[in-house]
Structures are given as structure tokens and as C-alpha cells.
Amino acid sequence: LVYRRYQDSTFVIVSTDNITWTKYRVNDVAVNAFGDGNTSGAASANPHTVSLNISATAANQPMVYIGFLFQGGCDYAWMLDNVEIQEGENNELILLNPYYGTEAYSYSRIPVDQIQVIDFDGGIKNDGGVDQTNTVLNVDINSGAFTAASTPQTVAAGTTDSIGTSWTPPTTVGVPYVATVTVSSDSTDATPLNNTFTFPAFEVSQYVYAYDDYGTPGAGGGADGTDEAFEAGNSFDIFTTANLTAIDIVVGAGTPVGSNFKGIIYENIATAPFYSFVAETQFYQTDASSIGSVTQLLFDAPITLDPNPNDLKTYFVGISVLSEFYYGTSGNSSAGNGSGARTSFISYGTMDER
Numbered sequence: 640l641v642y643r644r645y646q647d648s649t650f651v652i653v654s655t656d657n658i659t660w661t662k663y664r665v666n667d668v669a670v671n672a673f674g675d676g677n678t679s680g681a682a683s684a685n686p687h688t689v690s691l692n693i694s695a696t697a698a699n700q701p702m703v704y705i706g707f708l709f710q711g712g713c714d715y716a717w718m719l720d721n722v723e724i725q726e727g728e729n730n731e732l733i734l735l736n737p738y739y740g741t742e743a744y745s746y747s748r749i750p751v752d753q754i755q756v757i758d759f760d761g762g763i764k765n766d767g768g769v770d771q772t773n774t775v776l777n778v779d780i781n782s783g784a785f786t787a788a789s790t791p792q793t794v795a796a797g798t799t800d801s802i803g804t805s806w807t808p809p810t811t812v813g814v815p816y817v818a819t820v821t822v823s824s825d826s827t828d829a830t831p832l833n834n835t836f837t838f839p840a841f842e843v844s845q846y847v848y849a850y851d852d853y854g855t856p857g858a859g860g861g862a863d864g865t866d867e868a869f870e871a872g873n874s875f876d877i878f879t880t881a882n883l884t885a886i887d888i889v890v891g892a893g894t895p896v897g898s899n900f901k902g903i904i905y906e907n908i909a910t911a912p913f914y915s916f917v918a919e920t921q922f923y924q925t926d927a928s929s930i931g932s933v934t935q936l937l938f939d940a941p942i943t944l945d946p947n948p949n950d951l952k953t954y955f956v957g958i959s960v961l962s963e964f965y966y967g968t969s970g971n972s973s974a975g976n977g978s979g980a981r982t983s984f985i986s987y988g989t990m991d992e993r
Contacts, residue, residue: 648711649709650663650665650707650708651663651691651693652707654704654706655696655700656702656704660704661695665689665691686720692727695797707719727766727768728766729768729826730829731767732763732766733763733830734764734820734821734822735761736762737761738761739758739820740757741757741876742953744875744876747839747850748843748847749843750844751810751812751845753877753879754807754808759776759778759803759804760776760801761801761803761836763801765794767796770793770794771824772791772793772826774823775788775792775823776788776802776804776820777789777823778804778820779820780816781817785806789802789803802822810843813842813843813845814842815840815853816840819835820838821834847887848875851968853969868960869960870960871966872957873956873957873986874953874955875956877946877953880943880944882941882943882944883943885936885937886920886956887935887936888966890932890965891931892930892931892965892967894930894965895925896927898962898963901919901920901921901958902956902957903920903957904917905954905955907955917942921939931967936958955986
């Protein structure tokens with residue numbers, strides 16, 4: 640199939656009497672092709688193969704009707720070809736929404752004094768007809784340098800369970816870690832390719848805290864502030880007291896020379912407006928040499944970041960701009976919603992013009 644979404648949904652519909660129909664939503668199944676399966680404008684590859692398990696309606700029935708339903712208006716397109724109906728497999732595990740991170744954040748660089756347990760988990764879907772015993776999520780870091788595995792469990796046919804394990808990185812600074820997660824069971828899986836996912840690299844650093852794909856910052860991508868102020872950045876958890884001295888920012892291509900910007904930091908709080916101002920740098924102004932390069936926004940004095948007693952604090956760290964500005968990106972990072980998708984992760988804060 641080929642598909643691009645706007646305000647529509649796509650379904651395979653199944654009936655045993657041509658009267659009552661059960662809908663199987665294709666958007667959700669093709670999550671990796673369509674971003675989160677619901678994003679407006681998200682497009683699949685051309686072509687993209689989708690497999691749907693309709694056993695709940697069609698299994699062991701003498702007559703089955705199958706159709707295709709496109710619901711929406713003023714939309715793009717859904718093109719179908721090479722439709723096949725196959726007998727279901729007995730042993731078919733699928734890894735859904737793989738995730739790694741700490742407290743929901745998949746950091747690419749973690750300061751040595753902020754090391755915490757890193758969780759690895761995923762949804763394990765049993766798309767086969769037989770219960771899968773001793774199902775585990777295996778984690779392999781740097782081709783066997785470190786390994787971990789979840790507690791074995793049984794995943795019943797037609798169900799999805801969340802399975803996870805964890806690992807604490809050593810304090811060695813500057814070693815890239817590449818983690819691959821794989822789901823397995825006692826049985827030989829029919830389609831092992833959908834059992835594995837490899838995350839972007841991450842490392843323990845001396846001082847740098849980062850949320851990107853571990854790549855080199857680039858000038859492309861970013862956001863356009865036009866004539867309005869905006870603030871953009873990332874959230875960082877603080878587990879032990881640390882001093883913040885600077886924020887690194889890449890000025891993206893397209894930013895006019897003379898645009899003003901500064902670094903800002905807020906503490907996330909539980910009540911509205913949900914951000915409490917902590918500190919800011921002086922204003923900087925773009926020039927030709929700053930486009931595509933890292934600009935270090937220095938605070939006048941180190942900012943002490945404290946965790947809550949026996950807990951942590953989350954700080955929003957970013958930039959504040961007053962005119963047209965594009966921020967550069969560093970490739971693709973893991974999505975913050977645990978979907979396993981890869982996206983340039985930038986969030987917007989208070990929209991305050993401080």
C-alpha cells in the first residue's frame with residue numbers, strides 16, 4: 640500500500656454474514672510508516688507492506704467477507720495492491736513501541752554525576768495462534784559487552800504485554816553505547832525481523848547533557864519564529880546537585896543575520912503555569928559565522944540545579960528568541976512518547992517573552 644494521512648482513517652473490514660462488520664484500523668498497525676499512526680500529513684513508504692491479524696473475526700468461519708474502508712474528507716490518498724489472505728502462524732511475536740531511557744527521557748549524553756538506571760521495554764504482541772512461553776526481552780549493548788534480559792513470562796495468543804528490563808551504565812566517560820532489544824520465546828518465530836530494534840547511540844559524558852541522536856549538530860531543520868517570540872528546548876531530569884554553566888545551540892540555516900536569542904532555564908512545577916523561571920543568559924545576535932555552528936550561551940555565574948530530597952527535579956532548558964529564528968538539529972532522536980519512532984525532539988515551553 641501507499642498512504643498519506645490528513646484527517647482520515649483507514650480500515651480493513653471483516654464480516655461473516657455481510658451485515659455486521661468488524662473494523663481493523665490500518666493506521667495503528669502501520670505505526671512505523673505513518674509516524675504515530677495519526678499524524679496529519681505523515682506518509683508511508685512507497686510501497687509499504689502491512690500485515691493484519693483478523694483471526695478474531697475470521698478464524699474457522701465457513702464464509703468470510705473482506706473489504707477496505709477509507710473514512711475522511713479533503714484528504715490525500717490510500718492506494719492498495721497485492722492483497723493476500725494467508726493462514727495465520729502459530730508462533731509470531733512482534734516488538735511494538737521499543738523504548739530506552741530514564742524517567743521517560745532517552746538521553747544521548749548523560750553527565751557522569753547524573754547516571755541512573757536505564758530502562759528498556761516494549762510491547763510484546765503475540766500475533767500467532769499459540770501461547771508463547773518463556774517470552775523475554777533481551778538487551779545487547781555493544782555486541783555482547785553488556786547484556787540483560789527480562790523475567791520470562793507467557794504471552795497468550797492474541798494479546799499484548801509490556802515487558803522490560805534495566806541496566807546501569809558504568810562511570811566510564813566517552814564510550815558510545817549501542818543497544819539492541821530483541822524479543823524471543825521457546826518457539827521459533829515466523830518473522831524474526833519484527834522482533835528486533837536498535838536505538839541510536841548514547842554515552843556517559845563528563846559534563847554534557849543532551850537529547851538528540853548522538854550525531855553532529857547541523858544547520859538544517861528547526862522552527863521559524865517570524866515576528867513572534869517563542870521558546871524551545873528540552874527537559875532534563877536532575878538526580879544529584881549540579882552546576883549549569885552554559886547552553887549549546889546551533890543557529891539553523893535561514894536565520895537572518897542580526898536575530899536576537901538567549902538561553903533560558905525553567906524548573907518544571909506541578910501547578911499552572913507549570914514552569915518557574917530560574918535564570919537566563921545575556922542576548923546573543925546572529926552573524927554569518929554563527930549559522931550552522933555551535934554557539935555557547937554562557938550564564939553570568941554557574942546555576943545550581945538541585946533535585947528534590949530523595950527525588951528529582953525536571954528543568955526545561957532552551958532558547959528564547961524575539962524575531963525570525965531557526966534552530967539547528969542533530970539528526971533524529973528517540974520519540975519521547977516511547978513509540979520507538981525517531982524524530983527530532985524539540986519541545987516548546989512557556990512562550991514567555993522574558
